[in-house]
Amino acid sequence: MAKLAHRRLDPGRIEFPEDGREFRGGHATVSKGCMRGSLDTGGSSEALGRSGMLGRFDMHGPLDIELAVKKMRIAEDTDLERALGLAVREAQFLEGLMHPNIVRFKGFAEDISNGIIWLVFPWFDNGNLKDFVALLDWEIPERISL
Numbered sequence: 001m002a003k004l005a006h007r008r009l010d011p012g013r014i015e016f017p018e019d020g021r022e023f024r025g026g027h028a029t030v031s032k033g034c035m036r037g038s039l040d041t042g043g044s045s046e047a048l049g050r051s052g053m054l055g056r057f058d059m060h061g062p063l064d065i066e067l068a069v070k071k072m073r074i075a076e077d078t079d080l081e082r083a084l085g086l087a088v089r090e091a092q093f094l095e096g097l098m099h100p101n102i103v104r105f106k107g108f109a110e111d112i113s114n115g116i117i118w119l120v121f122p123w124f125d126n127g128n129l130k131d132f133v134a135l136l137d138w139e140i141p142e143r144i145s146l
Helices: 002-007 080-095 129-135
Strands: 022-024 028-036 064-072 107-111 116-122
Touching: 002 080, 002 107, 080 107, 080 116
Parallel strands: none
Antiparallel strands: 022 028, 028 064, 064 116, 107 116
């Protein structure tokens, strides 16, 4: 955890709108959230994301920063320390990734006593690649294998 201390976020600063979007996966749910002010993770003030901007700004500074929050699902019988260890391992891996086509890891929030283990990323309106492709009526003459 010490290696990621500069990426720690206060979970109380992250809010989730009632009409916010959610995407459910095997072990986590990704929810659209927002945070007031800058994404301050230990001295660095990051405000870059899609098209060079993360969130909305006015003449007085940053307003709500839009976030994608990956909330780990924790069952009642789950070993919390193990779940946290797996999330930290994933966060350490994500922190090392730097590629223009991979979303940047922004931070994590944890409050074990309340079952909170979250990984935080910038929010992109079109979601993941699968959702983006499904939005349009694509005419692709050949089959593309990945």
